[in-house]
Amino acid sequence: MTVDISRDHALDLMLQMLRIRRLEEKSAELYAKQKIRGFLHLYIGEEAVGVGAMRGLRDDDNVVATYREHGHALVRGIPAGEIMAEMYGKANGCSGGRGGSMHLFSVERRFYGGHAIVGGGLPIAVGLALADKMKGESRVTACFFGDGATDEGEFHESLNLAALWKLPVLFLCENNRYAMGTAFKRHVSDDDIVNNPPAYGVHSETVDGMDVVAVERVVHNAAESVRETGEPRFVELRTYRFRAHSMYDAELYRSKAEVEEWKKLDPIEQLKDRALAAGLITGADIEAIEREVAREIEEAVEFAEQGAWESIGDLARHTYARDLS
């Protein structure tokens, strides 16, 4: 397998994937120490999807994500410290401590949230695209969701509405083979998700979600097509989560051997091997990136540790624009 990208490009993709991997590893560690509570869904194994997709979009595009969105938020430009502080529940978190791991938001980055009701973000994405169309903006709304969301009525309704009204939505299905603990073949009647969108007249394609270069290329082309035509597209990104669904998951539904098989396709190792073999990067580059990432994560933890708790007196803040009482 070759890699036809520049050295700087390879270094950036490597850096972004390692930022996610190390942030997630640190989050798991802090969860064990009870610094992070509630639900925590790790993206380890799926980094190529988040990094490739974000690099395929423009900064001005809208992003709607799921509850497994730390990686998306990080690559989108929300500072690691604000993400970590949010997971701590601190006031300096990117949602002021009111969202937590599953609900990262940033108005500046046009990051319309981590959504934790499966399928619930799709209509929101359709509406954002409708607003852009009505205002004459050339923006694309990228909507991430998992294979489980394709079971939901809102998936089918959203494809239909986006196609019917010709709305610039890029549907990005992160197919990690499991809807929580239910294997893909046990929850979808058709073996192939890409067969679904054409029924609504939506262009549909699949990409190897463990190959960051391929993801970036496919998502970029799809996003530019959506921008040009104003019509929705669908991309399935085939990937795999190496860790449990959440920190409560005993993983009774899949074998260790299956996980080990997929780990051979580790997106970070794949890019590393290919870029090293092509002479694009060196071992020293990797070491330098690792040092940079380690420092960033350390600073992020420090930022979260130093953050203040929101005052209980402000509990009702942000329920409405103005206090109703």
Place this chain on the structure above:
Amino acid sequence: MTTYREAIRTALRRLLLEDSRVFLMGEDVGRYGGAYAVSKGLLKEFGEERIRDTPLCESTFLGAGIGAALGGMRPIVEVMTVNFSMLALDQVVNNAAVMRHMSGGQFEVPIAVRMATGAGKQIAAQHSHSLENWYAYIPGIKVLAPATAQDAHDMLLAAVEDPDPVFIFEHQMLYGIEGPFDPNATPSSPWKAAVLHPGSDVSLIAYGGSVHKALAAAEELEKEGISAEVIDLRSLRPLDRSAIITSVSRTHRAVVIDEAWKTGSLASEVSATLAEEAFYELDAPIARVCTREVPIPYAKHLEDAALPQVPAIVEAARRSVGSG
């Protein structure tokens, strides 16, 4: 004099004319003219971009309204009736209501959602619900129930102007009623209750379609020498608790009329408020006149028997003042 329906249409036209961010979407709002003919003629005047007929996907078109509001538009979403709104309830509870709070105040959802509600047209159990209390239960949204043509107009203007999600419940029996209407009148705050008929012996507290039954009951009572005060709640969230308490502190008796089933109704909330905050003002037990706890039947005599009616309100008021 204008009908409730025409008053809403007047408000819709004004909003569409004055603000390019405003658009209307819902099932059959365009070519059909709205299931209750509220938006009749608007498609011709404003075109398909701004008067949008949606597919039958309540969850997704309401969710798209939320998304459009996040994206800077001022959508008015018509969910044909409350009976179909359950299909969109996830978008209401998990998105519209929480977005501002969950994002730490970064995002707001200035959406206005209109829907018909209530029984009385012999359309049976699946088309006669009164579920305003479900919505009024949810922090993060606001709920209005206009009972008059003027309020139907003014509340829609207020809802679209409001930075928070506002749900408007239009009782299906009211669309054809006529009332005084001035499109240029300075609107009173939609979030406050109103005294529609002053009285001194008993407070009849109602909202939406039941307001007219309460007014009819007050007239009956007057003939018997009982002076009833009719309070129109108007806003169901926020609930104007002080207006309820003020009225009952004057009359010392309360009859709460609500077309919902009694258990867990808004009438229950009003009653609990009085018990908590005006207990020593009460000279008689609070009475609730609500719908019988059965699915709404088709046959007219059964439907009538299930719903709150004027004689039952009169009777409850009489008992309250001790002449029943």
